[in-house]
Amino acid sequence: MPQRLLVIEDEPTLARLLSYNLTQEGYDVTVEDHGTAGYERASGESFDLILLDLMLPGMNGIDILSKLRAQGIVTPIIILTAKNAEEEVVQGLKSGADDYITKPFGVSELLARVSAVMRRVSGKNEEIIPTTQSSASTISLGQLEIFPEKYEVTLGGISINLRPKEFEVLLYLARKPGVVLTRDDLMNEVWGFDYIGGQRTVDVHVSSLRKKLELDPDSVHIDSIRGVGYKLVVNKKKSTPHLI
Known part of the structure; x- marks a missing residue:
C-alpha cells in the first residue's frame, strides 16, 4: 500500500507540481487548498506525512501545526516557507515541524527531503546506540x-x-x-x-x-x-x- 501524503497548499500551480511529482514517486497524494479544510483532513484522517504551507486562507500553517501537535498527532510535517523567512522557520520548528523547505525549491530537493523524513519515520535510519547500553534502559x-x-x-x-x-x-x-x-x-x-x-x-x-x-x-x-x-x-x- 502506498504511503499517504497530505499537501496543504493554496497556490494552484505549486499544488499541482507537488501532487504530480509526489504521485510519480509512488505516494498517494491528497491536496487541500484551504487552511481550515486542510486542518480538518489532517486531524480526521491518517497520513504518513504532511506538506504544509504557512500562508493559507482560513487558518494559517502555524495554527494548523500547533493544533495538530496539541492533539497529540505526531505525523511528520514539512513546512513550506518563503525565501529569507527565518522567523517563520524558527516558529514552525518550535511549533513541532520536522523539517522545512524554502520556496522556490527544485523537485529533487523536495523529493530528497520527503524521502529522508519518510525513512526516519519508517525506522530505516537505525539509531546509533553504544553497545554497552540498551535502548530500553532508564x-x-x-x-x-x-x-x-x-x-x-x-x-x-x-x-x-x-x-x-x-x-x-x-x-x-x-x-x-x-x-x-x-x-x-x-x-x-x-x-x-x-x-x-x-x-x-x-x-x-x-x-x-x-x-x-x-x-x-x-x-x-x-x-x-x-x-x-x-x-x-x-x-x-x-x-x-x-x-x-
Missing part, C-alpha cells in the same frame, strides 16, 4: 530520568512533555553527559546523515529543551560551547548519573 542524571522505550522524561518526578525530536536530542546528549557534541553530531544522530536542512534546526530544538529543563536547572542543564556545539551538564552534588 537513564538517570541528577533529577532527570529518561525512558527511551516510552519516549518519556521526568525532572524531579514531574513529567516533561517533549516533542519527538526534542526527546531524541536530549537522549543523545544524556548518553554522553559532560561531553561536547557538535551541531553536526546532533544533526547526523537525530536527523540523519542525509538531512539537508540547516543547523538552525538544532539550535531551535536545544533552545526549546532548555526552557523545559528550567524546572530544575541546578540538577541538569545544557551548556553552549561557542563555535562548537552543546553538552549536558549534571550537578554531581545532587546525584550521580547511573543506569537502571
Whole structure:
C-alpha cells in the first residue's frame, strides 16, 4: 500500500507540481487548498506525512501545526516557507515541524527531503546506540530520568512533555553527559546523515529543551560551547548519573 501524503497548499500551480511529482514517486497524494479544510483532513484522517504551507486562507500553517501537535498527532510535517523567512522557520520548528523547505525549491530537493523524513519515520535510519547500553534502559542524571522505550522524561518526578525530536536530542546528549557534541553530531544522530536542512534546526530544538529543563536547572542543564556545539551538564552534588 502506498504511503499517504497530505499537501496543504493554496497556490494552484505549486499544488499541482507537488501532487504530480509526489504521485510519480509512488505516494498517494491528497491536496487541500484551504487552511481550515486542510486542518480538518489532517486531524480526521491518517497520513504518513504532511506538506504544509504557512500562508493559507482560513487558518494559517502555524495554527494548523500547533493544533495538530496539541492533539497529540505526531505525523511528520514539512513546512513550506518563503525565501529569507527565518522567523517563520524558527516558529514552525518550535511549533513541532520536522523539517522545512524554502520556496522556490527544485523537485529533487523536495523529493530528497520527503524521502529522508519518510525513512526516519519508517525506522530505516537505525539509531546509533553504544553497545554497552540498551535502548530500553532508564537513564538517570541528577533529577532527570529518561525512558527511551516510552519516549518519556521526568525532572524531579514531574513529567516533561517533549516533542519527538526534542526527546531524541536530549537522549543523545544524556548518553554522553559532560561531553561536547557538535551541531553536526546532533544533526547526523537525530536527523540523519542525509538531512539537508540547516543547523538552525538544532539550535531551535536545544533552545526549546532548555526552557523545559528550567524546572530544575541546578540538577541538569545544557551548556553552549561557542563555535562548537552543546553538552549536558549534571550537578554531581545532587546525584550521580547511573543506569537502571
